Amino acid sequence: MITGIKVTVLIAVVTSVMSLLLGTLIAVMRKSRITPLRALGGLYVETFRNIPGLLWLLFFYFVFPEILPSGLGEKLNAYIYFPIVASIIALTFDNASYVSDIIRSGLLAVPPGQREAAISTGLSRIQQYRYVLLPQTFRKILPPLGTRMIHNFKNSSLCMAITAPELTWATQQIESLTFRGLEATTLATAFYIVVSLSIGGVIIILEKYLKIDIESITHMETG
Amino acid sequence: MDFLIEQFGNWKFYLIGAYPKGPLGGLSINIAIALLCMIISFFIGAIFGMGRLSCRRYISYPCIIYIEFVRATPALLLVFWFFLFIPSVLGTNISLFWSSVIALSIYSTAYQAEIVRGGILAVPRGQMEAALSSGMTRFQAARTVILPQAFRMMLPSFVSFFISLFKETSVIYIIGVIDLTQAGVIISQRQPDRMFASYLCMAIGFFVVCFSMSRVAKTLEKKVGILDLSSYRPTVCRTDLSLYPRGRGKSAA
Structure with missing residues (x-):
């Protein structure tokens, strides 16, 4: 069970970080001036949002090795940590679509004057995003982003479907070995509740901390 | 493309499982469970959502604990x-179908309660104050003034939650319920070389339903969003300000 917790946390942390990066990339792509990039971003989001994460897990675990060239696929199937890798890939892609939507709404909420100001000070497009737009966006979207990360953490329980040795899978193992499934499941549920609520708490604290930051900046601007 | 057409030959299994001979399954069981849970949890969720907003702590605290x-x-x-x-x-023993319905209704009740709470909080405070000052009890005010407006605003979130x-x-x-995913997995296990096609079919099944529902949510948002509230507020003001209150009886509704 302890190893289960470790794997769960590993999957959750890695997918959160990676999906944040991928989601940012997709959100910026969807705002780009180049139509193919925009279309690609839109297609990505629509595809991954409208199909459940469980299906993506199954897809990356069962089908992905099949459609690869035969030698490579078999190597993947033999690889002992492949369930974990596949679940990380699948959850990252799944979560990134939601994250990118959240970031996009945050980008739209940044006043257009900020962008114009950034252009007029001579920043390149990458610099605009890096120094002006994204920092403001992330402050705005922190609450929905936090909810999404909790969701992502909870979604890691789905990885048991592809036998990734995480917490839920461990409880099922305990159940099949000792028939004490109810106790194991209750314990696992308690763990999920504690971690989810503490992520929520951290987000609230972070939000307060960053809010003070914003206020001091605006104060400097006006004063 | 042949392999895809061959997969579509199994469309009945994907959609309704082995229904006439065996239990209902496939995509229809997904829709059935989602609808049932939605209906059950709507009523319970409304109670919990309003309970969370209650000013009596012995009501609101249990609701908060449950929801969180x-x-x-x-x-x-x-x-x-x-x-x-x-x-x-x-x-x-309870059938798998009903046990999953119970579990998912309990799951969705918490989310529905939050949607209801959000909707009620989105109704401007003045509405409640106006209702109370016109002599309604809190219960009457909630039933006739607050909830009709709140439900209207909640509608898009209900669809997206669905x-x-x-x-x-x-x-x-x-x-082990034979839903769309299970149906696809069964078929893909029967024909391991056609795995990609059967997963594609599952994906199409989910995609069609979710995508069309998300379009519905978008249209609803445009039609009965906050926009609607702003469009009828001026008329209320006008009848209040006019010297000849012809529509008095109507304006209260």
Whole structure:
């Protein structure tokens, strides 16, 4: 069970970080001036949002090795940590679509004057995003982003479907070995509740901390 | 393309499972469970959502605890919990379908309660004050003034929650209900070389339902969003200001 917790946390942390990066990339792509990039971003989001994460897990675990060239696929199937890798890939892609939507709404909420100001000070497009737009966006979207990360953490329980040795899978193992499934499941549920609520708490604290930051900046601007 | 056409030959299994001969399955069971849970949890969720807003602590605290705890639990764990809990505690066997319906309704009740709470909070404070000052009791005010407006604003979120609940129903595949995912897995196990096609079919099944529902949500948002509230507020003001209150009786409604 302890190893289960470790794997769960590993999957959750890695997918959160990676999906944040991928989601940012997709959100910026969807705002780009180049139509193919925009279309690609839109297609990505629509595809991954409208199909459940469980299906993506199954897809990356069962089908992905099949459609690869035969030698490579078999190597993947033999690889002992492949369930974990596949679940990380699948959850990252799944979560990134939601994250990118959240970031996009945050980008739209940044006043257009900020962008114009950034252009007029001579920043390149990458610099605009890096120094002006994204920092403001992330402050705005922190609450929905936090909810999404909790969701992502909870979604890691789905990885048991592809036998990734995480917490839920461990409880099922305990159940099949000792028939004490109810106790194991209750314990696992308690763990999920504690971690989810503490992520929520951290987000609230972070939000307060960053809010003070914003206020001091605006104060400097006006004063 | 042949392999795809061959897969579509199994469309009946994907859609309704082995229904006439065996239990209902496939995509229809996903929709059935999602709809049932939606209806059950709508009523219970409305109670919890309003309970959370109650000013009496012995009502609001249990509601908060319930909502926060359920929201912090993965749906899969709840499904497992009921799958194991009901036989071992009540001593009776319950069908997989009903145990997953119970589990997912409990799961969605918490989310529905939050939607209801959000909707009620989105109604301007003045509405409640106006209702109270016109001599209504709190209950009357909630029933005739606040809730009709709140439900209107909640409608888009209900639809988008239905989408996520529908996607969440795919977890019941793990306890062995033959839903769309399970149907696809069964078919792909029968024909391992056609795996890609059967997964594609599952994906199409989920995609069609979710995508169309998300379009519905978008249209609803445009039609009965906050826009609507702003469009009728001026008329209320006008009847209040006019010297000849012809529509007095109507304006209260």
